[in-house]
Amino acid sequence: MAAEGNTSIQGYINHHLSDMTIGEGFMAVNVGALSVAIILGFVFVLSFMVVGRKATTGVPGKFQCFVEMIIEFIATSVKETFHVKNKLIAPIALTIFMWIFLMNLMKLVPVDWLPAVFGAVGLLINPEAIKYNVEGYSLLEKIMAHPWSYMTIAPTTDINITMGLALGVFFLIVGYSIAFKGIGGFIKELSFTPFNHWALIPFNLVLELVTLISKPVSLGLRLFGNLYAGEVIFILIALVGLYQLPLHFAWAVFHILVIVLQAFLFMMLTIVYLSMAAEDH
Amino acid sequence: MDINFTLIGQSIAFAFFVWFTMKFVWPPLNNAIEERQKKIADGLAASEQANQDLEVARAKADEELKAAKLQAAELIDQAKKRAAKLVEEETQRGHAEREKIIASGYAEVEAERTRVREELRKKVAFLAIAGAEKIIEREVDAQKQSDIVEKLVAEL
Numbered sequence: 269m270a271a272e273g274n275t276s277i278q279g280y281i282n283h284h285l286s287d288m289t290i291g292e293g294f295m296a297v298n299v300g301a302l303s304v305a306i307i308l309g310f311v312f313v314l315s316f317m318v319v320g321r322k323a324t325t326g327v328p329g330k331f332q333c334f335v336e337m338i339i340e341f342i343a344t345s346v347k348e349t350f351h352v353k354n355k356l357i358a359p360i361a362l363t364i365f366m367w368i369f370l371m372n373l374m375k376l377v378p379v380d381w382l383p384a385v386f387g388a389v390g391l392l393i394n395p396e397a398i399k400y401n402v403e404g405y406s407l408l409e410k411i412m413a414h415p416w417s418y419m420t421i422a423p424t425t426d427i428n429i430t431m432g433l434a435l436g437v438f439f440l441i442v443g444y445s446i447a448f449k450g451i452g453g454f455i456k457e458l459s460f461t462p463f464n465h466w467a468l469i470p471f472n473l474v475l476e477l478v479t480l481i482s483k484p485v486s487l488g489l490r491l492f493g494n495l496y497a498g499e500v501i502f503i504l505i506a507l508v509g510l511y512q513l514p515l516h517f518a519w520a521v522f523h524i525l526v527i528v529l530q531a532f533l534f535m536m537l538t539i540v541y542l543s544m545a546a547e548d549h
Numbered sequence: 550m551d552i553n554f555t556l557i558g559q560s561i562a563f564a565f566f567v568w569f570t571m572k573f574v575w576p577p578l579n580n581a582i583e584e585r586q587k588k589i590a591d592g593l594a595a596s597e598q599a600n601q602d603l604e605v606a607r608a609k610a611d612e613e614l615k616a617a618k619l620q621a622a623e624l625i626d627q628a629k630k631r632a633a634k635l636v637e638e639e640t641q642r643g644h645a646e647r648e649k650i651i652a653s654g655y656a657e658v659e660a661e662r663t664r665v666r667e668e669l670r671k672k673v674a675f676l677a678i679a680g681a682e683k684i685i686e687r688e689v690d691a692q693k694q695s696d697i698v699e700k701l702v703a704e705l
Contacts, residue, residue, distance in 0.1 A: 298555040320577030325584040359571035432559025
């Protein structure tokens with residue numbers, strides 16, 4: 269949570285970089301990020317499912333065309349990288365790409381819009397929730413002081429979200445390794461590469477475990493770092509007053525690239541990691 | 550922003566969405582795409598086949614046309630020859646006819662001429678006799694002098 273007051277620059281930045289939380293300590297949940305992430309996930313799966321239900325093999329509609337373009341793009345990427353036959357890998361890639369893309373897309377919504385809306389709603393419904401003295405504040409400041417205004421709507425700027433995805437990928441890597449090589453094969457691979465000698469097993473084990481763990485960590489941190497940095501720039505741009513309009517526009521245009529690129533990278537690296545897990549070396 | 554329970558929640562959501570996609574999203578869409586690909590491939594193959602058929606039919610038609618042209622040329626040739634022959638024959642027949650007609654004309658004219666000459670000769674003989682009668686102022690026995698007249702007439 270932000271420090272008291274939102275009128276200072278530091279307060280403003282803090283306000284935008286923190287999320288509305290429920291609970292304490294590790295059991296806390298970042299409501300904004302997680303709920304938006306889940307909503308977007310449902311937006312993705314339900315819209316695609318509806319298209320799939322109504323999909324015709326004849327002349328497709330425009331949205332079906334768009335969906336099929338994405339599907340084909342994913343299928344090609346998977347086919348080029350993942351050579352073992354597996355019916356889970358393409359849905360994983362599709363989910364990752366579309367979900368991260370949609371979550372990234374939320375960053376293009378101007379940083380103050382939805383916090384202001386949530387804060388106003390919160391002020392109407394539950395005005396007592398403001399935790400410090402707002403005596404003499406303007407209405408806008410009161411809105412922004414309300415805890416509900418801390419709702420973050422760009423989930424991928426939250427490290428929990430990106431690392432949560434990476435954790436999922438980590439389990440998939442382990443799962444694929446075990447499914448394709450067996451537990452014995454997996455342990456053997458961890459123990460006997462890169463140096464195939466029994467005396468070097470502990471060394472190999474340390475090396476391979478670091479490699480294994482660095483994969484999801486780098487995935488999650490790459491996405492988080494890119495998007496968080498972009499968000500910080502958006503917040504800083506929002507601070508400069510009227511001049512923010514051209515700046516914001518330029519940065520948003522640039523971010524369209526980042527959004528797609530980061531979603532694609534996450535997907536591609538996941539496929540690569542999973543194909544490495546599935547194939548023998 | 551600290552690591553907290555959101556991470557676990559997100560992982561669970563991730564697992565759920567992957568499962569959901571695998572179960573309800575990917576298969577129908579992929580099936581639709583693959584089916585359409587098959588349809589298009591079939592259509593392309595069919596059109597390719599049709600093209601080949603067309604090519605074959607065209608070649609066949611060309612051949613037929615060529616044969617027909619050849620036959621027609623032969624027929625025309627024959628007809629021309631026949632016509633030439635006919636013309637030749639007719640011309641010859643015409644010539645013959647003409648000759649015949651001319652010859653018969655000549656003969657007729659000749660006969661007429663002979664007849665006229667005969668008549669003329671008779672008339673001249675008569676006139677000569679009449680003249681001689683007048684000259685000698687006496688009746689001459691035409692019958693007796695006819696040999697002289699004959700001679701006279703023959704000299705005409």
